[in-house]
Every structure is written in structure tokens, then in C-alpha cells.
Amino acid sequence: MTNQTASAAPHVSFRNVQKSYDGETLIVRDLNLDIRRGEFLTLLGPSGSGKTTCLMMLAGFETPTSGEIRLEGEIINNQPPHKRNIGMVFQNYALFPHMSVLDNLRFPLKVRKLPAAEVDAKARRALDMVQLGSFGSRYPQQLSGGQQQRIALARALVFEPQLVLMDEPLGALDKNLREQMQLEIKHIQQTLGVTVVFVTHDQSEALTMSDRIAVFDKGIIQQIDSAERLYEEPANAFVANFIGENNALVGRVERIEGEHCDVRLDCGTLIRARTGSVAAGDRTLVSVRPERVVLDDSAKGCANFLDAVVKEFIYLGDQVRIRVDLCGNHDFTIKTPISHLDHSLRSGDQIRIGMDAAHMRALEPLPAA
Amino acid sequence: MTAASNTADALAPPAASVPSLKKRLRRAEMRKKLLYGALILPLAVFLLVAFVWPIASLLTRSIDNPEVHDNLPHTLRELKAWDGEGMPPAAVFTAFAAELESAKGSPAIAEIAKRLNREETGYRSLIMKTARKLPLPADTDVPSALTEIDARWGEAETWRAIRRSGGATTPFYLLAAIDRSIDTHGNIVTAPPEEAVYVNVLMRTFWMSLIVTGLCLVLGFPVAYLMAKLATKQSNMLMFFVLLPFWTSVLVRVAAWIILLQNEGLINKVLMAIGLTDGPLQLLFNRVGVYVAMVHILLPFMVLPLYSVMKGISPVYVRAAVSLGCPPFKSFWKVYFPQTLPGIGAGALLVFIMCMGYYITPALLGSPQEQMVSYFIAFYTNQTINWGMAAALSAVLLGATLVLYMVYARYLGPTRVKLVKPR
Ligand SMILES: Nc1ncnc2c1ncn2[C@@H]1O[C@H](COP(=O)(O)OP(=O)(O)OP(=O)(O)O)[C@@H](O)[C@H]1O
Ligand SMILES: [Mg+2]
Numbered sequence: 006m007t008n009q010t011a012s013a014a015p016h017v018s019f020r021n022v023q024k025s026y027d028g029e030t031l032i033v034r035d036l037n038l039d040i041r042r043g044e045f046l047t048l049l050g051p052s053g054s055g056k057t058t059c060l061m062m063l064a065g066f067e068t069p070t071s072g073e074i075r076l077e078g079e080i081i082n083n084q085p086p087h088k089r090n091i092g093m094v095f096q097n098y099a100l101f102p103h104m105s106v107l108d109n110l111r112f113p114l115k116v117r118k119l120p121a122a123e124v125d126a127k128a129r130r131a132l133d134m135v136q137l138g139s140f141g142s143r144y145p146q147q148l149s150g151g152q153q154q155r156i157a158l159a160r161a162l163v164f165e166p167q168l169v170l171m172d173e174p175l176g177a178l179d180k181n182l183r184e185q186m187q188l189e190i191k192h193i194q195q196t197l198g199v200t201v202v203f204v205t206h207d208q209s210e211a212l213t214m215s216d217r218i219a220v221f222d223k224g225i226i227q228q229i230d231s232a233e234r235l236y237e238e239p240a241n242a243f244v245a246n247f248i249g250e251n252n253a254l255v256g257r258v259e260r261i262e263g264e265h266c267d268v269r270l271d272c273g274t275l276i277r278a279r280t281g282s283v284a285a286g287d288r289t290l291v292s293v294r295p296e297r298v299v300l301d302d303s304a305k306g307c308a309n310f311l312d313a314v315v316k317e318f319i320y321l322g323d324q325v326r327i328r329v330d331l332c333g334n335h336d337f338t339i340k341t342p343i344s345h346l347d348h349s350l351r352s353g354d355q356i357r358i359g360m361d362a363a364h365m366r367a368l369e370p371l372p373a374a
Numbered sequence: 375m376t377a378a379s380n381t382a383d384a385l386a387p388p389a390a391s392v393p394s395l396k397k398r399l400r401r402a403e404m405r406k407k408l409l410y411g412a413l414i415l416p417l418a419v420f421l422l423v424a425f426v427w428p429i430a431s432l433l434t435r436s437i438d439n440p441e442v443h444d445n446l447p448h449t450l451r452e453l454k455a456w457d458g459e460g461m462p463p464a465a466v467f468t469a470f471a472a473e474l475e476s477a478k479g480s481p482a483i484a485e486i487a488k489r490l491n492r493e494e495t496g497y498r499s500l501i502m503k504t505a506r507k508l509p510l511p512a513d514t515d516v517p518s519a520l521t522e523i524d525a526r527w528g529e530a531e532t533w534r535a536i537r538r539s540g541g542a543t544t545p546f547y548l549l550a551a552i553d554r555s556i557d558t559h560g561n562i563v564t565a566p567p568e569e570a571v572y573v574n575v576l577m578r579t580f581w582m583s584l585i586v587t588g589l590c591l592v593l594g595f596p597v598a599y600l601m602a603k604l605a606t607k608q609s610n611m612l613m614f615f616v617l618l619p620f621w622t623s624v625l626v627r628v629a630a631w632i633i634l635l636q637n638e639g640l641i642n643k644v645l646m647a648i649g650l651t652d653g654p655l656q657l658l659f660n661r662v663g664v665y666v667a668m669v670h671i672l673l674p675f676m677v678l679p680l681y682s683v684m685k686g687i688s689p690v691y692v693r694a695a696v697s698l699g700c701p702p703f704k705s706f707w708k709v710y711f712p713q714t715l716p717g718i719g720a721g722a723l724l725v726f727i728m729c730m731g732y733y734i735t736p737a738l739l740g741s742p743q744e745q746m747v748s749y750f751i752a753f754y755t756n757q758t759i760n761w762g763m764a765a766a767l768s769a770v771l772l773g774a775t776l777v778l779y780m781v782y783a784r785y786l787g788p789t790r791v792k793l794v795k796p797r
């Protein structure tokens with residue numbers, strides 16, 4: 006790893022960045038973020054959590070209220086946006102309606118005063134890259150949404166920026182097209198090796214595309230990690246709930262024992278879970294993913310073993326989701342492959358469920374009521 | 375009903391119902407069309423009666439030539455047989471004397487005299503003098519008697535002039551409106567410089583309209599841009615001020631400008647008070663006054679279409695251009711401005727066309743050097759009652775406006791606008 010120190014220097018770094026529009030509320034509270042060269046980083050978070058604001062500060066359309074942003078090690082807080090050489094894809098594409106597709110692609114090159122032949126060659130290559138080679142003379146309105154999206158992508162890449170920002174670029178597309186474009190964008194990003202900062206509030210999109218995901222809430226990053234680690238090792242309850250489905254059981258921590266702890270649930274059952282940031286005596290929520298809960302026979306090997314009452318079955322084709330009453334939680338969900346389901350089960354039946362300690366997590370103390 | 379007849383019934387309809395379905399559809403569509411027609415009918419009728427018909431009938435006056443045609447029909451019929459060389463046959467003289475005699479004492483005689491005088495000066499007195507000597511004593515030789523009254527009746531040219539002026543229509547007024555006329559040989563010739571005024575007036579009308587349009591654009595564009603950028607509340611406020619002038623009549627606004635611009639007016643006083651000028655500037659009864667008032671009156675017609683177009687242009691486009699490396703002002707110019715072209719086109723066209731027909735403002739605030747075509751139209755309708763000239767000038771003005779509109783439609787019209795319209 007030592008021989009990679011040069012490339013390990015972050016491409017972009019935010020240090021103690023704060024942003025307020027009105028001087029009263031901080032939209033971005035304390036942003037510290039290093040973006041590695043060539044990585045696909047997604048900013049994921051609920052609406053209003055400040056993702057766009059962060060992106061705009063990086064692009065230069067908003068200035069941080071305090072803190073510093075570095076690009077290639079240089080502080081760029083006061084550099085005007087047109088000098089930053091950052092590619093950008095907007096949600097509604099922002100293709101210039103009065104220019105043909107090819108002119109749209111030529112635009113950033115002409116602005117850079119490249120020789121005409123080079124402008125043309127690069128624009129055409131970019132058009133080919135998004136497989137729309139024969140559409141150059143059309144106007145943006147004459148293209149479908151997906152095609153416009155690709156042109157917008159090509160335009161953001163045609164001047165060969167090292168960093169490309171995308172603010173919910175796929176938000177306006179339908180599901181199939183969106184999935185196709187996700188792969189295409191990812192593929193192009195890997196081919197070109199550019200750094201991409203991608204904003205979305207669609208978690209499956211984030212999980213599909215990203216090398217790392219920064220989960221935003223209330224103006225700070227709750228966790229930044231790979232998709233797998235975010236899912237399997239959420240740092241706090243917000244992340245656990247925001248990424249994927251999650252069940253919560255309320256209880257009090259009785260004993261901490263290394264990585265594990267014993268929690269006495271409110272219904273009296275004692276369970277074993279992994280420890281987050283809790284201490285003995287704290288009231289806490291124990292999280293568990295629906296697919297980590299097993300039923301009946303297979304439950305026997307599990308550390309935790311509870312009784313539940315079946316309330317409802319929801320068939321999802323290959324999987325079935327079972328809603329049960331468990332220890333005061335009326336909304337506890339179990340997800341199981343349909344092949345593992347005992348078809349004699351009916352709602353109202355008593356079942357036994359099992360959960361491994363490795364998949365249960367007492368993440369953080371509950372705020373005092 | 376038996377099963378058999380049931381089957382027959384069930385089988386029969388399809389063959390019959392195919393055309394009837396079509397018919398029903400057509401009937402339904404017809405009803406829809408009638409409904410649409412009924413909705414626009416009142417306006418269509420109103421426009422026809424109050425707009426199209428009067429304009430059309432006014433415009434026909436520009437080529438109307440009834441004086442000789444209606445009052446000397448027999449003479450003209452007899453003249454038709456004449457080859458134009460030598461003297462016309464005696465029948466022409468007889469018919470002419472009879473018709474002139476019956477016209478005597480009615481307005482018709484004056485019309486004939488005035489009309490013929492346009493062919494050759496002096497014919498008015500010729501007609502009046504001849505009419506006074508009528509009727510001729512019975513049994514005289516009419517040709518020689520007329521020649522006796524005036525030798526010009528013995529000249530072929532006089533009769534050719536009558537024949538020339540006898541058509542039901544004439545290009546005379548239209549040609550006169552562009553400083554042209556037809557000489558005795560039927561060629562179109564340019565009027566002598568001292569009589570040529572209308573081309574000048576027309577050019578002046580164009581030029582002044584162009585200047586006013588340009589000023590409106592220069593003044594209106596930033597306001598419209600600001601309104602499009604500001605938050606709704608503030609832009610509504612601005613809009614209120616833009617529309618405020620509409621609350622008073624044009625006449626009142628012109629009168630207000632007279633008060634402001636006169637030598638002892640507020641503007642001159644201020645200019646002198648801050649020492650910019652020593653004496654009062656002449657701001658009234660020249661171009662300055664006319665431009666100021668016209669720009670003031672027409673500015674909203676520029677601002678409104680501009681604003682409505684700019685409102686639809688997302689600020690994201692300029693952002694996108696900047697993110698692509700284009701400096702802010704250049705981004706505005708390359709990306710925002712081209713998208714405002716439909717608004718500029720619509721506003722400029724509106725202002726320009728309204729300018730072309732302006733009458734009150736130049737009449738009240740300008741010198742004779744500022745009068746535009748409309749002034750002469752009013753002059754001919756109100757003062758000399760020359761409907762032919764008034765109609766011809768109107769036709770030329772209308773024609774120029776239509777040409778202009780076609781140029782606009784060709785280069786900035788609906789098809790072009792579609793390409794530029796934001797999604
Ligand atoms: N120009 C602005 N002026 C004032 N407040 C703003 C401005 N832009 C954003 N905000 C506020 O900042 C907060 C964060 O906005 P931001 O657009 O960054 O959210 P986001 O995470 O991108 O949300 P979304 O997923 O809905 O796009 C919001 O509460 C918003 O109202
Ligand atoms: Mg956003």
C-alpha cells in the first residue's frame with residue numbers, strides 16, 4: 006500500500022464544511038469527506054438532507070459558510086465554477102434546446118478553444134461512447150428521455166474532466182430504463198476511470214452503482230462505507246432503517262461481554278446481540294434484518310429463540326413476507342424463500358423463530374423519553 | 375320469436391351496422407364540429423361585420439374610379455369603336471354633349487371635371503366652360519359646335535384622356551401613394567421630386583418604428599429579465615408598475631409628456647438645476663418628444679412577451695453552461711439569450727406594427743417632420759375627403775405590415791419557435 010500514497014491522496018476533500026442559506030439553520034452541519042480518485046461515491050439521504058447543497062458547493066454554485074473544500078489538494082472555495090473543470094449531469098439534463106445534439110457536445114470544447122478538427126473528433130467520439138452516433142443532428146426535444154440522459158452524460162464527459170457530479174440524473178426515467186442506465190453509467194465510469202459523485206435518494210440505485218455510499222441525514226454524514234458494510238454493519242439506527250428493511254425490538258442492556266451483549270426485551274425474553282455504542286443499563290433498540298430471521302426447525306441452532314404469532318402472509322413471488330406479533334412489536338417482518346415455507350402455516354398460528362446473535366445489533370441507546 | 379328468426383336477426387345487423395357505425399361516428403363528429411363552429415360564430419360574425427368588411431370596402435376605394443365610368447357611360451361606349459387616331463366619330467360627340475348636359479347642375483359634373491383634370495391640368499375649366507354652354511341649339515353639328523366652344527374638343531388627345539380615365543378601376547391612387555404615376559403613354563413614371571412625399575413618409579414611418587422598437591427592446595429586456603429572476607412577490611410588484619401606464623388613456627399620457635417635456639417643464643428644470651444645460655433643451659415638437667412618449671406607451675408590449683418567454687427558461691441552462699467551462703456572461707449570451715429570441719421576435723413585432731400605425735403621439739408631440747403615414751391617411755379622410763388617397767396609403771401600410779409579418783413568421787415564426795421552446 007505504501008507505493009500508492011500518491012494516488013491515495015484524496016481527489017476531493019471537505020473539511021469542517023458548513024452551509025447555511027438563511028444564517029439561522031445549518032443545512033450542512035459539519036461535513037468531513039474524502040473522495041478517492043476514481044471512485045464512484047454516492048450521496049444517499051432523505052429529501053432535504055443537504056445532498057444537492059454539498060454537490061453545488063463542490064461545483065462552485067454555492068459557497069460554504071465555513072470550512073474548506075480541496076480539489077487535487079488546492080482549496081477551491083473561491084474558485085468560480087467555470088474554472089473548476091468539473092463535469093456535471095443535471096436531473097433534467099439541461100441540454101441546450103436551441104442547439105443540436107452535436108453542438109451541445111461541442112460546446113464545452115469550443116469554450117476551451119480547441120481546434121475545430123479536434124472539437125469535432127471528440128464530440129463524435131463522445132456520441133459514439135453513448136451509442137447515439139447517428140443522432141448528432143437532432144435537437145434534444147427530438148430524443149427520448151433515456152437518449153437525452155445519455156447525451157447529458159456524454160456532454161459532461163466530453164471535455165475529459167477528472168471529476169463528474171450527477172444530481173439524481175436518473176430520477177425522471179422509468180424503472181427499466183433506470184436500471185439499464187445505472188449499469189451503463191457505471192460501465193463508462195470504470196472505463197474512463199473518472200471520479201463520480203452521484204446523488205440519489207433511491208437506495209437500490211446507490212447499492213447497485215457505488216464503490217462507497219455516504220448516508221446523509223440532517224446535514225451530517227451518518228456513515229460512509231461500501232454497500233455491503235452499510236447493510237450488514239449499520240453504524241446507527243438511522244442507517245439501519247434507511248438502508249433496506251429493518252425490525253426493531255425494545256429492551257434494556259443487562260451485560261456487555263466483548264463484542265456481544267445481553268438485552269432483556271420488554272416482554273421478558275433475554276436475547277444476545279452484537280454491541281454498538283451502548284453501555285450496560287441503557288435502553289436500546291435491537292435491530293435485525295427480516296431475511297436473517299429463521300422459522301421453526303432451522304431456528305433450533307440459533308442463539309435467540311422466541312415465540313411469535315403469525316398475522317399475515319404477503320407473497321412476493323420467489324419470497325414470502327410474514328408479518329408476526331413478536332414481543333410487543335406488531336409489525337415484525339420475516340422474509341423467507343418460498344421453498345422454505347411450511348405451507349400448513351395459517352395466520353393466528355403460533356411459531357417459533359430464531360435469530361443469530363451475529364445478525365442482531367444493539368446499535369445505540371434510546372434517547373431518554 | 376323463433377330461434378331461427380333470432381339467429382337471422384343476430385346475423386343481419388353486422389352487415390347493416392358497419393355503415394351505420396361509420397355514419398354515426400361521422401354524425402357525432404359533425405355535431406362536435408357544429409358545436410365548435412357555434413362557439414366561434416359570434417366572434418366571427420362580429421369580426422366580419424366590424425373589421426373585415428369595413429377594411430375591405432375601404433381598401434377597394436384605393437382602386438375605385440367611378441367618376442367618368444359612371445357619369446359618361448354612353449360616351450365611353452361610343453369611344454370604344456374609335457381607333458384612337460384622327461377624330462372620333464360624331465356619335466361620340468353627340469353622346470358626350472347629351473351626358474354632360476344631364477350632369478350639369480349636379481355634383482357629377484364637378485366629379486368629372488376633377489377627375490379629368492388629373493389627366494391634364496386645365497381640363498376642369500374645359501368641362502365647366504363647355505357645360506355652361508350646353509344645351510346646344512337643336513340641329514347643330516355637334517362636333518363642330520363643341521370645337522367652337524373650345525378648340526381642345528377638336529384634338530384627339532382630349533378624347534383619349536376621357537377614354538383613359540373611363541375604367542372602373544385605376545392604379546392611380548396606389549401609384550401616387552408610392553410617388554409614381556402613369557404618363558399619357560401608359561408608362562409608370564416617378565413623380566417629380568417636389569411632389570414625391572409618400573415614399574419619404576413611408577421610410578420615415580419605418581425608421582421611427584425601428585428606433586422605437588430598438589429602444590423598447592433595450593429598455594424592456596433587463597426589466598423582463600429581472601422580473602423572471604425575482605421571487606414571485608417582487609416580480610408581481612414589478613409587473614404592477616409595468617402595467618400601470620395602461621390605467622390611463624394614451625391621450626392623457628401624451629398630455630403628461632407635453633407638460634414634462636416643455637421648455638419650462640420638470641425635465642428641463644431639473645437639467646438646468648443640476649447644471650447639465652444652460653438653457654432649456656428643445657424636447658417637444660421634435661423626434662425626441664415623439665420617441666420618449668412612444669417608447670413609454672409601447673414598452674409594456676415588449677416587456678410582457680419577453681417576460682412570458684423568460685419565465686419558461688430554466689436557470690439550469692446557464693448553470694449547465696458554466697459547469698461546462700463557459701464564463702457567466704458568455705453563458706448568458708450563448709445559452710440564455712438565444713432562448714429568448716421568440717420573445718424578442720414577438721415583442722418587437724408587436725411594438726413595430728403598433729408603431730407603424732401611430733397617429734396621436736406624433737401628431738401632438740411632433741413637428742411636420744415627425745408625421746407618419748397615419749397622419750396623411752387622417753389628413754385625406756378628414757380634411758380633403760380624398761378617399762382614394764386615404765385608402766391607397768392604408769393599403770400600402772397594410773401591405774408593408776403584412777410583408778414584415780411574413781418575414782417574421784419565416785425566420786422566427788411558429789416552426790422556429792418550437793425548436794427554441796424549453797420543454
Ligand atoms: N437556494 C436555497 N435557499 C434557501 N434554502 C435552500 C436553498 N437550496 C436548498 N435549500 C434548503 O436546504 C435544504 C437542503 O436542500 P438540498 O437541495 O441540498 O436537499 P437534497 O438533499 O438535495 O434533497 P432532495 O433529495 O429533495 O433533492 C432544504 O431544506 C432546502 O429547503
Ligand atoms: Mg437535491
